[in-house]
Amino acid sequence: MSALIEATALEKHFAFGEGRLLSRRSGRLRAVDGVSLRIAHGETLGLVGESGCGKSTLGRLLIRLIEPTAGAIFFEGEEITRRPTKALREKRRAMQIIFQDPYGALNPRMRVEDIIMEPLLIHGAKSDGPTRQKVSEMLNLVGLPRHARDRFPHEFSGGQRQRIGIARALVLRPKLVVCDEPVSALDVSVQAQIVNLLQDLQGELRLTYLFIAHDLSVVKHISNRVAVMYLGKIVEVAEKRELYAKPLHPYTQALIAAVPVAHPGNRASARAARARVSGDVPSALHPPAGCRFHTRCPYVMTICRAEEPKITEPRAGHEVACHLVGSS
Amino acid sequence: MSLLEVAGLTTAFKTRRGEITAIEDVSFTLAERQILGIVGESGSGKSVTALTIMGLLPNPPARIASGEVRFDGTVLTRLSDARMQKIRGSGIAMVFQEPMTSLNPVFTIGEQLMETLRAHERLSPKAQRERAIEMLTRVGIPSAALRLGDYPHQLSGGQRQRVMIAIALACRPRLLIADEPTTALDVTVQAQILDLLLDLRDEFGMAIIIITHNMGVIAQTADRVLVMYAGRIVEEARIGALFDRPLHPYTRGLLECVPSLEQDKARLAAIPGTLPDPASRPRGCRYAPRCALRIEACTAAIPALLGIQGEHAAACIRATPS
Numbered sequence: 001m002s003a004l005i006e007a008t009a010l011e012k013h014f015a016f017g018e019g020r021l022l023s024r025r026s027g028r029l030r031a032v033d034g035v036s037l038r039i040a041h042g043e044t045l046g047l048v049g050e051s052g053c054g055k056s057t058l059g060r061l062l063i064r065l066i067e068p069t070a071g072a073i074f075f076e077g078e079e080i081t082r083r084p085t086k087a088l089r090e091k092r093r094a095m096q097i098i099f100q101d102p103y104g105a106l107n108p109r110m111r112v113e114d115i116i117m118e119p120l121l122i123h124g125a126k127s128d129g130p131t132r133q134k135v136s137e138m139l140n141l142v143g144l145p146r147h148a149r150d151r152f153p154h155e156f157s158g159g160q161r162q163r164i165g166i167a168r169a170l171v172l173r174p175k176l177v178v179c180d181e182p183v184s185a186l187d188v189s190v191q192a193q194i195v196n197l198l199q200d201l202q203g204e205l206r207l208t209y210l211f212i213a214h215d216l217s218v219v220k221h222i223s224n225r226v227a228v229m230y231l232g233k234i235v236e237v238a239e240k241r242e243l244y245a246k247p248l249h250p251y252t253q254a255l256i257a258a259v260p261v262a263h264p265g266n267r268a269s270a271r272a273a274r275a276r277v278s279g280d281v282p283s284a285l286h287p288p289a290g291c292r293f294h295t296r297c298p299y300v301m302t303i304c305r306a307e308e309p310k311i312t313e314p315r316a317g318h319e320v321a322c323h324l325v326g327s328s
Numbered sequence: 329m330s331l332l333e334v335a336g337l338t339t340a341f342k343t344r345r346g347e348i349t350a351i352e353d354v355s356f357t358l359a360e361r362q363i364l365g366i367v368g369e370s371g372s373g374k375s376v377t378a379l380t381i382m383g384l385l386p387n388p389p390a391r392i393a394s395g396e397v398r399f400d401g402t403v404l405t406r407l408s409d410a411r412m413q414k415i416r417g418s419g420i421a422m423v424f425q426e427p428m429t430s431l432n433p434v435f436t437i438g439e440q441l442m443e444t445l446r447a448h449e450r451l452s453p454k455a456q457r458e459r460a461i462e463m464l465t466r467v468g469i470p471s472a473a474l475r476l477g478d479y480p481h482q483l484s485g486g487q488r489q490r491v492m493i494a495i496a497l498a499c500r501p502r503l504l505i506a507d508e509p510t511t512a513l514d515v516t517v518q519a520q521i522l523d524l525l526l527d528l529r530d531e532f533g534m535a536i537i538i539i540t541h542n543m544g545v546i547a548q549t550a551d552r553v554l555v556m557y558a559g560r561i562v563e564e565a566r567i568g569a570l571f572d573r574p575l576h577p578y579t580r581g582l583l584e585c586v587p588s589l590e591q592d593k594a595r596l597a598a599i600p601g602t603l604p605d606p607a608s609r610p611r612g613c614r615y616a617p618r619c620a621l622r623i624e625a626c627t628a629a630i631p632a633l634l635g636i637q638g639e640h641a642a643a644c645i646r647a648t649p650s
C-alpha cells in the first residue's frame with residue numbers, strides 16, 4: 001500500500017521558562033522528538049500514550065497546523081514541510097482535524113449552518129444555493145436533522161456537538177482526518193454512536209484516519225495499526241492484533257496490562273500481569289537519559305540508562321525501540 | 329447490622345428552571361469491608377448521592393426532600409453540623425476526582441495531613457509526623473519523610489491522588505467514598521491506585537463506595553454494584569451476577585456498547601439517543617425513549633426496583649429471572 005502521509009525524523013520543541021533567570025527549569029521541551037511514521041491510503045493508524053506524551057502535537061504537525069522544528073512530511077509523495085502557505089492550500093484542504101472537546105471547538109455565536117459552511121467559504125466558495133446544499137448533505141451524513149442548521153451549538157448534547165464538529169471537518173472532503181480524542185469527553189453510550197459514525201464515514205468517503213486516544217480498547221476497535229508513544233517518541237508500532245497479542249516493548253505491555261478488565265473473573269490474572277511497573281510518567285521537561293522508560297521499566301539493564309534504543313523491526317511490520325529486542 | 333443504610337433518599341436542587349430532583353428514592357445498604365460500586369453516566373446522580381451521605385451539599389440550593397442516611401446506627405441526615413464534622417474524617421472520608429482542587433495549594437502536604445490528624449485525634453507532634461510518614465509510605469509515595477515539605481504543585485497527578493487517599497485514611501475511617509478517584513489519571517497510574525484501594529481495604533478493613541462511569545473500574549474492584557440512570561437506581565446486584573446476567577436493558581446496553589480488548593466486535597452496539605435532561609424527564613421508565621424492549625406499559629409509571637432473583641434487583645417491568 002502506498003503512503004498517503006509520511007513523516008521522517010519529526011521534531012517539535014517548545015521553549016519554556018524564558019526570562020526567569022534563576023529558574024533551572026528553562027530550556028526546551030521536546031514534545032515530539034524524532035518521530036517517523038507512515039499512514040497508508042484508507043488506513044486507520046491508532047496513536048496511544050499517556051497524557052503529555054505528544055500525541056496532539058504530532059497530529060497537529062502532520063497536518064501542518066504547527067511548524068515542525070526539524071524533520072520532513074510528505075503528503076501523497078510530495079514534501080509539504082517547507083512549502084509557502086499559498087502552495088499548501090490545496091493540501092490543507094485534504095487534511096482536517098476533529099477535536100476532543102465538542103464544547104470548546106465550536107464558535108458559540110455561530111449557527112450550525114455557518115459553522116459547517118465556514119471552511120468552504122475560506123476555500124473560496126460563495127454562500128449560495130449549492131454551498132448550502134453541501135451543508136445539508138453533511139448534516140444528513142452525520143445523522144443530524146435538517147432543522148439543526150438554524151440552531152446554535154449550546155442547543156445540542158455533547159454527542160450531537162461532536163457530529164457538528166465532524167461535519168465541519170468533512171465538508172471539504174478531506175483525505176486525511178486527524179481524530180484527536182474525538183470520543184473521550186462523551187458518555188459511553190454516546191461514544192459508541194460516534195465511533196460507529198466515524199467508521200461508516202471512513203467507508204463512504206474513503207478517509208484515512210490518525211486516531212488519537214488514551215483508551216486502548218477504543219483504539220484497538222477502530223484501528224488497523226497502532227503506534228505507542230512515550231515522552232515524545234514512538235516506542236512501538238504494529239498491526240493491531242499483533243500489537244495487542246504480542247507487545248514487545250515493556251511500556252506497551254504495561255499499558256495493556258493497565259486496562260481495566262472487561263469481566264470481574266479476570267481480576268486476579270490482570271493484577272498479576274501489571275504488578276511490575278510502578279511510578280508515574282516523568283516530567284517531559286527533564287526526560288530520563290538513554291531509554292526514556294528506564295525509570296519505570298521492570299527489565300531495565302545498564303545499557304538502558306546510557307544509550308537510547310534504536311528502532312528495529314524484529315518481525316515484518318512490527319517496529320520497536322528497546323534494547324531487549326535489539327540484543328536478542 | 330449494616331454499616332451504612334440509605335433509605336428512600338431524594339435530593340432536590342433549586343435551579344433557575346424550577347426545582348429538579350437530582351436523585352430519587354435511592355436505597356441501599358453497605359456492610360463492613362464491602363466495596364460497593366456505583367456506576368452511571370454523566371448526570372445520573374452518583375456524586376449527589378455521595379455528597380448527600382457526607383452532608384456536603386449546601387442548603388439552599390440543595391434540599392433532602394425525603395429519606396435518611398444511617399451510619400453505624402446514627403441517622404446522619406438529622407445531625408448538627410458540628411457532629412457531622414466529627415463523623416467526616418474519622419467515620420466516613422471522601423476522595424474526589426480532581427486531587428488538585430481538593431488539596432490546598434498554599435500548605436505543604438505534611439501540614440495538610442497533620443491538620444487532619446489533629447482534628448480527630450490527640451497525638452503529640454512527633455506522633456503526628458510519624459503517622460503522616462507512615463500513611464504516605466503506605467500509599468506509595470517514595471521517600472515520604474522528604475516529601476512532607478512539598479507543596480501540591482510539586483507532585484504529579486498520581487502522587488496528588490495518593491496524598492488525598494493518605495489524608496482520607498489518616499484517621500482510619502470505617503467508610504471511604506471515592507468519587508471517580510482515577511478518572512483524571514493516566515491508565516497505568518489508574519491501575520496502581522485501584523490496586524492500592526483494594527489493598528487498603530484488606531489492611532484496614534474499611535468499606536468503600538467507588539463511584540465511576542467506567543464498567544471496567546467496577547469489574548476491577550466492586551463486590552456489589554448499583555447502576556444509576558437519570559437519578560434512580562435501575563439495577564442492584566453482586567458483581568458476578570451483574571456481568572453474567574445483567575437484568576436491566578440499560579445495564580446490558582452499557583456492557584455491550586464498549587469495545588473490549590479480549591473480544592473483537594465488528595461494530596459497537598450503540599445505545600440510541602441521549603440521557604434525559606433532569607428538568608424534562610420522560611414519563612414512566614426514564615430509559616424508555618432509548619429502550620429496544622419498550623412497550624406501552626413502560627411509560628405508565630416509574631418501575632420499582634424489585635428483587636428478581638435473590639438479591640439481584642432491577643427497575644424494569646420486563647426483567648425476568650433467567
Ligand SMILES: Nc1ncnc2c1ncn2[C@@H]1O[C@H](COP(=O)(O)OP(=O)(O)OP(=O)(O)O)[C@@H](O)[C@H]1O
Binds near residue numbers: 029
Ligand atoms: N503550545 C505549547 N507550548 C508549550 N508546550 C506545549 C505546547 N503544546 C504542548 N506542549 C507540551 O508538549 C507536551 C506534549 O503535549 P501534547 O498536547 O501533544 O500531549 P498529548 O499526548 O496530546 O496529551 P493529552 O493526552 O493530555 O492530550 C506536553 O508536555 C505539553 O505540555
Ligand SMILES: Nc1ncnc2c1ncn2[C@@H]1O[C@H](COP(=O)(O)OP(=O)(O)OP(=O)(O)O)[C@@H](O)[C@H]1O
Binds near residue numbers: 342372373389
Ligand atoms: N449544585 C447543583 N445545582 C443544580 N443541579 C445540580 C447541582 N449538582 C448536581 N446537579 C444535578 O444533579 C444531577 C446529578 O448530578 P451528579 O453530579 O450527581 O451526576 P454524576 O452522576 O456524578 O455525573 P458525572 O459523571 O458527570 O460526575 C445532574 O442532573 C446535575 O445537573
Ligand code: SF4
Binds near residue numbers: 292301304322324
Ligand atoms: S530499553 Fe531497557 S529500559 Fe527501555 S524499555 Fe527496553 S528494557 Fe526497558
Ligand code: SF4
Binds near residue numbers: 614616617620622
Ligand atoms: S421498563 Fe420498559 S422501557 Fe424501561 S427498561 Fe424495562 S423494558 Fe425498557
Ligand SMILES: [Mg+2]
Binds near residue numbers: 055056057180
Ligand atoms: Mg492531546
Ligand SMILES: [Mg+2]
Binds near residue numbers: 374375376507
Ligand atoms: Mg460526579
